[in-house]
Amino acid sequence: MKKLAPVFALLSVILLVPACKSDFTYYYYTEEQTKVLNEYLDLPELPHDYTVTFPSHLSNVGLFPRAVERDKAVLGRVLFYDKKLSKDGTVSCATCHKQDLAFSDDKAFSDGVYDRSTTRNSFALGSVANFSAYYGTDLNGSSAIRFFWDNRAETAQDQSRGSMTNANEMDMTMHDITETVASQPYYAPLFDKAFGSTEVTESKVLEAVANFVNAMGSYQSKFDEQANNSTGTFTGNFGNVVYGNAFSGFTAEENRGKELYNANCSSCHSGNMGRPVLQLANNGLELNPTDRGVGAITGNSNENGSFKVPTLRNVTLTGPYMHDGRFKTLEEVIDFYSTGIQNHPNLHSSLRQGSNAKVFNFTHDQKQDLIAFLHTLTDDRLLEDKKFSDPFKQ
Amino acid sequence: MIRNVLGLSATLLLMANSCVQYHYSPNFLQTPYHEQKGEAVVSASVTGGPTSLGGDFSASWSPVKNGTVMLNYYHTRSQFQDPNIFGGTSYIERSRGYLMEAAAGGYFPLFFGTGAVYAGGGIGRTRNDYGIERIADIRLNRFFVQPTFTFRNNWFRLGMGLRMVMVNFPKGNIDYRIEPDDIAVIQKLEQESPFVFPELGGNIGVHFKPVTVMAQLVLLPTQHSVDYGFDASNFGIGLSLDLHELGRNKKKPSTTED
Numbered sequence: 242m243k244k245l246a247p248v249f250a251l252l253s254v255i256l257l258v259p260a261c262k263s264d265f266t267y268y269y270y271t272e273e274q275t276k277v278l279n280e281y282l283d284l285p286e287l288p289h290d291y292t293v294t295f296p297s298h299l300s301n302v303g304l305f306p307r308a309v310e311r312d313k314a315v316l317g318r319v320l321f322y323d324k325k326l327s328k329d330g331t332v333s334c335a336t337c338h339k340q341d342l343a344f345s346d347d348k349a350f351s352d353g354v355y356d357r358s359t360t361r362n363s364f365a366l367g368s369v370a371n372f373s374a375y376y377g378t379d380l381n382g383s384s385a386i387r388f389f390w391d392n393r394a395e396t397a398q399d400q401s402r403g404s405m406t407n408a409n410e411m412d413m414t415m416h417d418i419t420e421t422v423a424s425q426p427y428y429a430p431l432f433d434k435a436f437g438s439t440e441v442t443e444s445k446v447l448e449a450v451a452n453f454v455n456a457m458g459s460y461q462s463k464f465d466e467q468a469n470n471s472t473g474t475f476t477g478n479f480g481n482v483v484y485g486n487a488f489s490g491f492t493a494e495e496n497r498g499k500e501l502y503n504a505n506c507s508s509c510h511s512g513n514m515g516r517p518v519l520q521l522a523n524n525g526l527e528l529n530p531t532d533r534g535v536g537a538i539t540g541n542s543n544e545n546g547s548f549k550v551p552t553l554r555n556v557t558l559t560g561p562y563m564h565d566g567r568f569k570t571l572e573e574v575i576d577f578y579s580t581g582i583q584n585h586p587n588l589h590s591s592l593r594q595g596s597n598a599k600v601f602n603f604t605h606d607q608k609q610d611l612i613a614f615l616h617t618l619t620d621d622r623l624l625e626d627k628k629f630s631d632p633f634k635q
Numbered sequence: 636m637i638r639n640v641l642g643l644s645a646t647l648l649l650m651a652n653s654c655v656q657y658h659y660s661p662n663f664l665q666t667p668y669h670e671q672k673g674e675a676v677v678s679a680s681v682t683g684g685p686t687s688l689g690g691d692f693s694a695s696w697s698p699v700k701n702g703t704v705m706l707n708y709y710h711t712r713s714q715f716q717d718p719n720i721f722g723g724t725s726y727i728e729r730s731r732g733y734l735m736e737a738a739a740g741g742y743f744p745l746f747f748g749t750g751a752v753y754a755g756g757g758i759g760r761t762r763n764d765y766g767i768e769r770i771a772d773i774r775l776n777r778f779f780v781q782p783t784f785t786f787r788n789n790w791f792r793l794g795m796g797l798r799m800v801m802v803n804f805p806k807g808n809i810d811y812r813i814e815p816d817d818i819a820v821i822q823k824l825e826q827e828s829p830f831v832f833p834e835l836g837g838n839i840g841v842h843f844k845p846v847t848v849m850a851q852l853v854l855l856p857t858q859h860s861v862d863y864g865f866d867a868s869n870f871g872i873g874l875s876l877d878l879h880e881l882g883r884n885k886k887k888p889s890t891t892e893d
Contacts, residue, residue, distance in 0.1 A: 263825040265773075265807035267818075287811045311815060434812060437767045 274430035281427040282632045288315045288434075289628035291456035293371055298468035299460065302480040304515045307373035309456045316431040317453025320446060322631045325421055327411040328354045334404065334450070335631060341624050343367030343555030344457060349566025353409040360409060361390050361532070362566035365559035367623050368551045370515055371458030372397060376480045386516055390548045390564040393538045397451035398444075415443040422446060457629060459554040459620035467491060467617075468513060476512065483512030491617065498614025501607055505578075508591050509550050514618060517550040522589040524548075525582035525598050526563060534564065536587075546587055554618045571612050579603040656730045656763040656817070658773060658824055659802055659859075660689075660866035662709035663851040664836025666783040666794030667695035669703050669742055670749055673879055680851055680873025687713035687730075691851070691871060697742075705738045705753065715766075729766075734759035736777065748786035748793075755779055765813045771821055773807040792847055795837035803829035820864050832857045845880035849873055 269287050270278060278284055291314035293306035320326065321334045337351035337359065338344040345365030350358040366372060375385045387393075388400035405411045405418055413421075422428050423441040432439045435449055467490045473482035483503050487496040503512055509519045521535045523546045536545030548564045562568040568577060582588070582598040592599050603611070623629065667676060675696040682689040689711030697703045712731035736757020742749050756778035763771045783796030804824050811818065835856060840849030853869045860867035 263804050263807070263828045265804075265809055265821070265825040267809045267811045269811040290815055292815060312812060 269434070270430055274433070277426050278430055281425075281634060282319060283634055284315070284319075284632055288312065291315075291452070291628065293373075293456055293458055293460075295370065295374075296460055296465045296469050298465065298471070298473070298482070298513060299370055299374075299480070299515045302475065302482055302513070302515065303377050304370070304374055304480040305376075306371040306458065307375065307455055309373075309452050310435070312435040313449045313452035314456045316428075316435040317449035317451065317456075318629070319427070319431060319632055320422070320450050321453050322633055323425075325425065326405065326413060326418055328413055328417075332411050334401070337363035337404075337410070338366050340626075340629050340631075341558075343459060343558045343620075343623060344629075345555075345559040347560070349561045351410075353407075354412045357409045357412075359407075361564050362561060364388070364390060364549070365551070365555060366454060366457050367459045367555045367620070368559055369458065369517075369554060370460045370552065371455070373455035374458075374516055376516065387520065387549070391535045391538050392521055392549050397454040398447040401447050401450040401454070415446075418446055419443055457623070459618075459623050461622045462514075462554065462620045463490070463617040464514060465620075473513060476518075478518050480515050481507075481511045481513060481518050482515075483507055492613065494610050494613040495617055496614075497607075498610035498612070499617075501603070501611050502614055505601060506553075509589070510553050514552045514554050517552050519550040519589070521547045522550050522592075523585055523587040524578075525585050525588045525592055526567070526577075528583045528585055530585070532564065543587055546585055553615060555620060555623070556615050557612075557619055558624075571615060572608065575603060575608045575611055579608070656765065656864060657711075657713070657732070657866040658761055658763070658771075658804070658821070658864045659775065660709075660711050660732060660734075660761075661800075661834050661836075661853045661855055661869050662707055662734050663691045663693070663838070663869065663871065664781065664783070664796050664798050664834060664853050665693045665695065665705060665707055666785050666796055666836075666838060667697075667703050667705060667742075667751070668749070668785050668787045668792060668794065669695065669697040669751075670744070670787070672697050672700045675878040676875055677878065678847075678849075678873055678875030680849070680871040682711065682851075682869055682871030687711060689869075689871070691873065693875075701741050701743060703740050703742060703751070703753070705740070705755065707734070707736050707738070707755075707757070709734045709759075730761065730763045732759060732761035734775075734777065736779075738779070740781075745784070748784055751783045751785065753779075753781050753783070765810075765817060767812075769810040769812045771807065771809045771813060771817075773804055773809075773821070773824070775802055775804050777802045787842070789844075790842050792838070792840040792842055792849065794839075795835075798834040798836060798853075799831070800834055801829050801831045817864075820862075824863055827863075830859060830863070832859055840875070842877075845877040847875045847877070849875060 267287055288311055291309045291311045293309055295304060295306055324330050324333045326333060332354050337346050339346060343365050344367045346363040349362055351363045353359055369386055372386050387395055394400040394403055405413050419441050429439040432441060436445055467488035468484055471484050471486060471488060473484040475482050485503065509522060511518050530546040533545045535547040536542060557571065560569060562574045568574045579601045582592050584598040588598060663680060677694045680691040682691055692708045695703055695705040710733045713729055715729040734757060736755050738753045738755020740751055740753030742751035759775045759777060761773050777800055779798050779800040781796050781798040783794060785794040807825065809821055834853055836853035838849045838851040840847040850872050855865060855867050859865045
């Protein structure tokens, strides 16, 4: 028995081990980097996670978000909010894309440098499940969601370059941008983490902003919660699904609104809010539009007066509405669709009735039901998520 | 026979690990072949595959009748094969780790062969490099209880056992630039440690007095290898030297002393 003493001693130690708690230390920035960053920025000690994971009702039908590189998104967040990247130091991407408004602006035309204004309403970056979403394997093709009201930008990089260099917005050249970025001490640690080098190039700047923008998305609304637990009808169009059955977690008003939406709006804006069914459409805003929209880009007269069709996520927050912000409220938008569609020659077929513009003639109650449903598309998480907020110390 | 053993060894070596980062890799399950007081054995094995190389060293001694003490040391490192600009392949070290431990136990004769039970514990460390100097440096300690069965005769050795281990990861120093998926695994290690699981191991050898040529294999037959980045198996070949057989080929050791 005496000889087994060492064995018993070892067993005692084994029994004591579970009481030991693991103590792991995670580090990201060096002490010196932290010191520099803390002077200008309010960044967490460890970076936020920017992984985008779609709810099952979207991923099950083949819609995926592009992978986001966390360290580049961290850098992209700072670039997105940095006013130094504009000619007069007063405008950043966030000036026109405000987080509490689902990254839209509450002005019809946003403020640019030197009191200039944009020529179109700022598009809500939170109006889609995710701008980098694609269907199947079609990363940049026809299923990808394009940027700008006239769809002229294929990727977030193109979009960022467009805004940074637009005379009415930030009015910089990409050379100005890289020089400005290189001169700010807080960018060196961020570039080091994102790219393994402090060298600043145009493509790195754009890639970082794109990663941040691609991480944004709205996919945790009340609608998503309900759609995850429901079976919809696949429409055969880019992962578009329509949920015909009433959602158990919706009020009667919301369900009636959903029914109206499915019948009258989903064929363009999509039934599952995954991606718009139509990339562009002329919705009959006016007979003689001064802004040719997509037609001005493509030179195709059949596309004159056509603009991007958004999904309607967070739509209750993203007014004023349309490409020129002409409608201040959702009521005005629904009134327009109810009785105001103009019979433009390019008017989309789904807004036609024979050779005339369609008249939906929604009743007052129907309008209220529709608006109640649209409220279920708000993703409060996106509006408050710290990882998308302004990182600069005020 | 030797040719067969070597052939099997080579096949298993080629099948060995293709992954390069592990948070735990099992050492060989040592089965001292002691049957008498005074017997002492040292052994050394090499382990590895296309991307990894390790060494496993063990010493055991029976100071008293039916009692054994044992020391084990295991070191492993793995490399990442990276095509270089010259069209060749660069080998970049991505992982290294060690485990050293002591154990004690008792053995007893069975109708056929020898049975034994050992218990022990030790410390170790794994250092994984995820590229651009993103390091996860994790300490571990391990305790185990292992019943074994061994059989030996003048020219043949066979040993097998079941090792119940408890691995604890008490401390880590982690670069958070490591990819989120890998960080998630490390955080699981931190949160769910300690881990208790079985390992199966055995060895087979041909004895040429006082040396044994042997092949060793240990398996971790649980989901841990997938969930926590543990190495699922370890295979190697080695030599062991029966110290008590050195210089006394003609004289049989005492069986009665205590």
